[in-house]
Amino acid sequence: MILVEHVTKTYGKKTAVNDLSFAVNPGVVTGFLGPNGAGKSTTMRMIVGLDHPDNGSVTIDGKPYRDHVAPLHEVGALLEARAIHPGRSAYNHLLALATTTGIPRRRITEVLDLVGLTTVGRKRAGAFSLGMGQRLGIAAALLADPDVLILDEPVNGLDPEGIVWIRRLLKSLADEGRTVFISSHLISEIALVADHLIVIGRGELIADTSVSEMQRAASGVVVQVRSPRATELARVLLDDGVTVETGDEPGELRVSGLDAATIGDRALAAGLAIHALIPTKVSLEEAFMQLTHDAVEYEPTVPGQTLQEVTSR
Amino acid sequence: MSTIVANVETIAAASTGLRKKSEIRHLKVTLPRVVRSEWFKFTSLRSSWITIAVALVIIIGIGALATGVAAGDVTSARPGGGAGGGGRGFASDPTSLSLAGAGLAQIILGILGVLAISGEYSSGMIRASLAAVPRRLPVLWGKALVIGVASLVVAELGSLTAFLLGQTILSNSAHVSLSGTGVLRAVLGTGAYMAAIAVLGLAIGALLRHAAGAIGTLFVLLLLAPGLLPAVLPTSWSDAIVPYLPSNAGAAFTSVTPAAGSLSAGAGAAVLVVWIVVLLGGAAILLRRRDA
Numbered sequence: 001m002i003l004v005e006h007v008t009k010t011y012g013k014k015t016a017v018n019d020l021s022f023a024v025n026p027g028v029v030t031g032f033l034g035p036n037g038a039g040k041s042t043t044m045r046m047i048v049g050l051d052h053p054d055n056g057s058v059t060i061d062g063k064p065y066r067d068h069v070a071p072l073h074e075v076g077a078l079l080e081a082r083a084i085h086p087g088r089s090a091y092n093h094l095l096a097l098a099t100t101t102g103i104p105r106r107r108i109t110e111v112l113d114l115v116g117l118t119t120v121g122r123k124r125a126g127a128f129s130l131g132m133g134q135r136l137g138i139a140a141a142l143l144a145d146p147d148v149l150i151l152d153e154p155v156n157g158l159d160p161e162g163i164v165w166i167r168r169l170l171k172s173l174a175d176e177g178r179t180v181f182i183s184s185h186l187i188s189e190i191a192l193v194a195d196h197l198i199v200i201g202r203g204e205l206i207a208d209t210s211v212s213e214m215q216r217a218a219s220g221v222v223v224q225v226r227s228p229r230a231t232e233l234a235r236v237l238l239d240d241g242v243t244v245e246t247g248d249e250p251g252e253l254r255v256s257g258l259d260a261a262t263i264g265d266r267a268l269a270a271g272l273a274i275h276a277l278i279p280t281k282v283s284l285e286e287a288f289m290q291l292t293h294d295a296v297e298y299e300p301t302v303p304g305q306t307l308q309e310v311t312s313r
Numbered sequence: 314m315s316t317i318v319a320n321v322e323t324i325a326a327a328s329t330g331l332r333k334k335s336e337i338r339h340l341k342v343t344l345p346r347v348v349r350s351e352w353f354k355f356t357s358l359r360s361s362w363i364t365i366a367v368a369l370v371i372i373i374g375i376g377a378l379a380t381g382v383a384a385g386d387v388t389s390a391r392p393g394g395g396a397g398g399g400g401r402g403f404a405s406d407p408t409s410l411s412l413a414g415a416g417l418a419q420i421i422l423g424i425l426g427v428l429a430i431s432g433e434y435s436s437g438m439i440r441a442s443l444a445a446v447p448r449r450l451p452v453l454w455g456k457a458l459v460i461g462v463a464s465l466v467v468a469e470l471g472s473l474t475a476f477l478l479g480q481t482i483l484s485n486s487a488h489v490s491l492s493g494t495g496v497l498r499a500v501l502g503t504g505a506y507m508a509a510i511a512v513l514g515l516a517i518g519a520l521l522r523h524a525a526g527a528i529g530t531l532f533v534l535l536l537l538a539p540g541l542l543p544a545v546l547p548t549s550w551s552d553a554i555v556p557y558l559p560s561n562a563g564a565a566f567t568s569v570t571p572a573a574g575s576l577s578a579g580a581g582a583a584v585l586v587v588w589i590v591v592l593l594g595g596a597a598i599l600l601r602r603r604d605a
Contacts, residue, residue, distance in 0.1 A: 049447040050440055051604040066447035070340040075444075083441040085358065085432060092357035093441075099350035100445045101340045140441060144340070 001026055001179055002047055002148060007056035009042055009203075016042040017203040019056070024181045024198070026147070029174045031194030031211070032183040035292050039203035040183040041079070044152050047181075048077045060148055072101050076141035077150040082133055083140075086126025090117055090136050093125060094143055103144055111139040116165075130157030138166070148179040155189060167193045187288040191215070201292040215284060222286070223260050225253045226276035227267065236270045237263060251275075344451050351455035355429065355463065364428070365463070368421040368507075369471045375414030376475035380482040383410050407489045408499050408569045411479020412472060415503045415567070419510045419560075422464050423531045426514025429460050431524035443605045453519060453597055457512055464511035469504030476500045495569040498578065506563035509585050510535065513559060516589065519596035535560050559588050 002024040009017040017039040024030045034040050045051040047058050049065040058064065060074050068074045084093050094108045112121045115135040120128070125136060134157045141149055149170075155163045170193050174180045184190045190197070191211055199207040207214070227233045230251045234244045242257035255263060260279050267274045355361050430453075433439040446452050476496075480488040491497050510531075517534075518527040539560050543551045555561060556576050565571050565581025576584060 045440075045604075048444045050443060052602075068447075070337045070342060071447050072342075072445050073337060073340050077444055079440055079444070080437055083437040083439075085354075085436040085438045087358045087360060087432075088354070088438075089357065092353060093438075096350045096354045096357070097441060097445050099353055100346050101342050102346060103340070 001061055002150075002181060003057075003059045003062075004043065004047070005057050005059075007043070007046060007053045007058060009039075009046060009051060009053050015203055017046070017053075020200065020203065020205055021056075022198045022205060022208050024148075024179055025196070026179040027174060027177050028195040029170050029180045029182065029193050030196045030198060031187075031190035032181060032198050032200070033187055033190060033288065034183075034185065034200040034206075036185055038185075038200045038292070040185075040200065041152055042203075043200070044077070044079060044150050044181075044183060047150060048075055048079070050079070070101050070144070072097065072103075072144035073146055075148045075150060076144060076146035077152075078134075078137040078141045078154060079150075079152050080137070084125045084128075084133065084136060086124065088125055089122050090125055090128075090139070091121040093136065094140060097140055098143055101144060107143065107145075111142050114142065115139040131159055131162060134158055135162070138169075146178070149173060149181065151180075151182045153184060154182055155184070187214075187284050191284055199288070199291060206291055214287065222254050222256045222280050223258065223263055224276065224278040224280055225255055225263060225274060226251055227253070227272060227274050229272050232270070233267055233272050233274075236266050236272065342446055342448070342451070344454065347446055347451040347455040348458055350445075351452070351459045355459050358432075360428065360432075361425065361463075364421060364425045365467050368418045368425070368467060369474075371421060372412070372414035372418040372468075372471040372507075373475045373478060375417060376411045376479045377482060379410050379413040380407075380479035383407075384483050384486055406569055407480065407483055407487055408476065408493075408496050411476045411483070412500065412503045412567070414475055415472065415507060418468070418471065419507045419535065419563075420531065422468060422507050422511040423514035423535065424528055425464065426460050426511040426516075427518035427524055427527040427531065429456050429515055430518040431522060431527055434522045435524065440605055449600050450597055453593070453600055456519075457515055457593060460515050461508055461512045465504065465508035468507035468511075469501060472500050472504040472507075489569075493569070499567055499569045502563075502566040502578070502582075505582075506567050506585070509563070509589060510559065512589050513592060516592035516596045519600060520592065534558070557584050559585055562588070 004023070005021050007017055007020045008015070020039070020043065032040050032043070042051060046053050047060070047065065048071075060068065065071055065075060084090075088096075090112060091108060094111065095105065098105070098108055109118070109121075112118050115138050117132065117135055117139065120132065125133065128136065134154070138151070138154065141151060151170075154166055154170075158166060170180050170182065174195075182190065182194065187197075191214075194211055196210050197207065197214055198205070199209075224247060225233065226247075226249075228251060230246075230253050234253055237244055237253075237255055237258060239257075242255065245254045246252065247254050258266075260277050264274060264277055430439075433442060442452055443449055476491070480490065489496050491500065513534075514527070514531055517530050518524070521527045521530065539555065539558050542555050542558070546554065552574065556565075556574060561575060562581040562584035565576040565584075566578035571578070571581075575581070
């Protein structure tokens with residue numbers, strides 16, 4: 001189990017992670033979601049002690065990572081595909097890591113076989129493709145058979161076959177009772193494998209929820225509205241918690257945060273004609289984008305400003 | 314790669330499952346294990362072997378060249394001539410002449426030390442290394458030990474070979490044997506000095522984390538400063554500082570007859586040790602403190 005408690009990390013003036021707290025439990029795959037630059041990688045680096053938090057603490061099974069006597073057996077991490085010296089072979093890379101904690105050589109052959117790199121294991125890693133580098137990183141994470149796996153963007157560079165492979169691998173590892181924590185900026189990718197989600201934006205926690213709950217939330221409706229006086233209608237509808245976007249065609253609006261009946265009533269009250277009013281479901285992606293967008297935009301909705309944004313688009 | 318999907322079924326077999334905490338004790342990260350790991354890292358890079366070969370060729374080759382030139386010009390080989398501060402190339406006693414290559418070979422071995430750590434930073438390998446050894450310092454000690462011992466073996470071998478070859482070349486003119494006064498100390502001292510520079514290179518590399526900056530610093534410290542400081546500093550300052558530069562501290566025990574104003578052999582060795590302790594210690598503090 002990974003426990004992140006009130007962690008803050010700044011680089012110079014930039015706050016990468018701000019008072020972040022969450023727990024990652026064993027036996028399930030937990031997805032770590034957020035837009036690029038949300039602080040996912042920073043958080044993962046802090047979990048394995050590569051970056052030191054300014055405040056707060058990160059523990060693995062009750063202890064900071066560095067206090068474990070055999071840390072690689074606690075946590076296997078894939079932080080970047082290229083944490084590999086290009087002049088060293090995959091086998092020797094793994095040998096150097098395995099030696100620090102007394103892992104026998106046969107385990108190196110085993111994990112190379114597991115990730116499908118047996119035939120290129122003696123070749124220089126510098127000649128590896130992105131996908132092969134990623135497989136080697138996964139092999140390194142699995143090397144010590146760890147209780148906790150942390151993978152930063154594990155599907156990066158993998159071919160479709162490799163993506164299917166890693167999904168099945170992660171699920172089977174979680175089923176064995178391990179803690180599996182994977183980051184991604186694509187919810188569609190993560191929804192296929194994760195049971196639980198930690199969503200962050202600008203270094204702050206946005207949601208700590210199960211995938212099924214997120215999916216329920218995602219079925220919140222967006223209403224497609226068509227009106228000859230769309231700009232005026234948008235001004236009437238805009239309110240706290242209401243988002244109005246222009247649609248694909250002129251005169252079309254996509255409204256979330258209000259149901260169709262309310263939109264119709266408000267249009268009538270303002271004397272604005274409506275030609276279409278269609279409730280639609282949003283995808284998981286849209287729900288995620290909305291969730292993170294709200295967190296990224298700190299300013300309250302100022303109708304005039306948003307309207308300008310709407311009309312200029 | 315079509316075999317990979319099938320391999321998923323073997324995961325359960327490949328991974329032994331969550332292990333008992335009692336087993337963990339046998340898998341403890343220890344300094345000897347980290348040293349072994351650093352040894353594998355060092356020997357598994359082709360660049361390590363190339364650098365070592367270059368260092369050997371330089372120390373033996375330049376020594377042979379210098380003694381060859383001197384042998385053809387007997388009168389200029391003045392036994393007892395001192396090595397100038399840091400300027401091994403101008404040495405003219407038979408021992409220093411045969412070890413003339415050390416001036417350049419020290420740079421090569423210094424670069425070997427720099428690359429041992431800067432290569433980890435440039436490739437990102439340092440994150441894998443420090444995640445494996447989160448207490449961090451064993452990685453630095455392991456590297457220092459591996460670089461120090463490997464360089465010592467190579468540099469002693471190179472120095473002895475260069476000396477013996479050089480004296481053979483000088484056989485018709487003024488040559489010396491290892492049993493001559495101060496000769497053995499100078500020959501072995503040259504090897505030890507070069508190994509010390511390799512460790513110094515590692516420390517500078519660990520402090521600066523970039524190969525270019527670290528190699529540049531090494532050049533300035535070893536080659537430029539000994540010549541430049543006496544020219545720009547007031548004599549009293551220069552006399553107080555220049556003998557303590559690594560190259561001049563080394564010259565105190567690597568030449569049969571040290572130049573005037575240089576430290577005693579023992580003091581020179583001690584000064585060099587202080588350089589290593591300070592720079593490696595500084596690197597250790599920063600390694601612990603900085604984000605990787």
